[in-house]
Amino acid sequence: MDAPPLLPTRARDSHKGTAGTVGVIGGCAGDGQARMVGAPALAARAALRAGAGLAKIASPDRILTEVIGLCPSATGVSLATGADGAVVAHEAAAVLDRLANDAGCLVVGPGMGSGDAVESSALRAVGQQECPVVLDADGLNALASVAHYAGEIRGRVIVTPHPGEFRRLAGPLKIAEDPTDDATRTAAAERLAQALGCVVVLKGAGTVVSDGHRTWVSERGHPCLATAGTGDVLAGVIGGLVAQYAAAAPIAPGVAMPVDPRKPLDLFDCARVGVLAHAIAGERWAAGHDASAGLLAAELADEIPAVIETLRGA
Numbered sequence: 001m002d003a004p005p006l007l008p009t010r011a012r013d014s015h016k017g018t019a020g021t022v023g024v025i026g027g028c029a030g031d032g033q034a035r036m037v038g039a040p041a042l043a044a045r046a047a048l049r050a051g052a053g054l055a056k057i058a059s060p061d062r063i064l065t066e067v068i069g070l071c072p073s074a075t076g077v078s079l080a081t082g083a084d085g086a087v088v089a090h091e092a093a094a095v096l097d098r099l100a101n102d103a104g105c106l107v108v109g110p111g112m113g114s115g116d117a118v119e120s121s122a123l124r125a126v127g128q129q130e131c132p133v134v135l136d137a138d139g140l141n142a143l144a145s146v147a148h149y150a151g152e153i154r155g156r157v158i159v160t161p162h163p164g165e166f167r168r169l170a171g172p173l174k175i176a177e178d179p180t181d182d183a184t185r186t187a188a189a190e191r192l193a194q195a196l197g198c199v200v201v202l203k204g205a206g207t208v209v210s211d212g213h214r215t216w217v218s219e220r221g222h223p224c225l226a227t228a229g230t231g232d233v234l235a236g237v238i239g240g241l242v243a244q245y246a247a248a249a250p251i252a253p254g255v256a257m258p259v260d261p262r263k264p265l266d267l268f269d270c271a272r273v274g275v276l277a278h279a280i281a282g283e284r285w286a287a288g289h290d291a292s293a294g295l296l297a298a299e300l301a302d303e304i305p306a307v308i309e310t311l312r313g314a
Contacts, residue, residue: 001216004272006313007245008262010051019053020243023099023106024074024236025121026137027059027067028113030086037063039111039137039232041070042297046236047107048073049304050277052243056103058095060087079117087117093124100131104243109139110232118142123152132156132242132267136235137165144168150196157198158242158271160235166192166202182206190215199267201238203231207275211268220279222286229297230278237304238274246270277307 011018024047026040037059044055048071055074059067060081068076077099080091099106108125112118122142125133133155135143140161143149150173161169163179166188170179173195177188179202189202193212202208207218245265265273281303285295 016053021054021103022047022239023103025058026110029060029062031084033113036111042232043236044074046233046301047240050237050240052240089117089120092117105239107134107239109137112138126153129155140165160201162203222282224295225282241270
């Protein structure tokens with residue numbers, strides 16, 4: 001398949017309110033669970049590095065100050081927690097609804113852990129149709145745990161599973177293709193995309209992007225990307241690109257909307273550009289450090305702006 005399309009140049013009169021807003025819902029501070037602070041901060045940092053004008057992070061109130069401390073360019077939205085530190089499900093739903101009204105894309109799942117609020121947030125995100133969603137990490141695991149979950153997806157959704165998360169999503173749908181076998185990875189992503197009616201980003205060496213009709217395989221990347229947090233960065237980069245460049249949904253099936261030159265891409269192409277930028281950023285870090293390992297995810301995010309500039313058109 002052809003290479004991803006080039007991005008538009010940045011308008012001279014852009015400001016933070018017109019450059020796209022990304023809402024990130026993530027983080028975990030519940031008793032008995034790993035304390036996860038970095039994941040939502042990395043996703044927000046990556047969205048901003050991809051050019052988004054604003055990032056809003058919704059995290060449990062116990063850790064929100066720490067999360068924002070890791071990404072002070074973002075703004076924080078508190079998720080109320082109970083005595084055990086777990087997020088209160090109905091409070092999370094209300095926050096998600098507000099973010100969906102304000103943002104150009106939601107990134108749901110980085111470091112969320114498990115529990116009722118995670119499951120309800122994942123379901124609410126994929127069920128609403130106002131705002132495109134990148135569902136990642138614990139959001140994927142929560143969705144996969146819901147019986148007949150495919151029928152809950154009504155909105156414009158990109159799912160970003162690694163092979164383990166893919167298997168959890170694919171099992172209930174009787175998709176048997178191996179997501180780690182080069183001979184079947186493409187078919188695996190296509191089948192999941194067709195079953196869910198969304199864009200699938202099957203991560204790994206040779207990341208596959210499919211909407212069930214079109215499929216693209218990345219030929220770029222570097223082994224240094226095999227480290228914690230790089231998936232959060234990818235989710236944030238894709239979210240940032242969707243918020244900036246994704247066209248409005250068709251007003252009815254089969255009816256095309258006029259193309260806005262500032263928002264010329266669909267979710268499939270936003271995902272492809274995000275995967276490509278992420279892969280090239282890993283290559284640039286490795287070349288600059290003369291190293292095959294040792295990358296920190298925050299460093300990867302900081303390579304993104306220069307890479308994005310190489311992916312713009314005239």
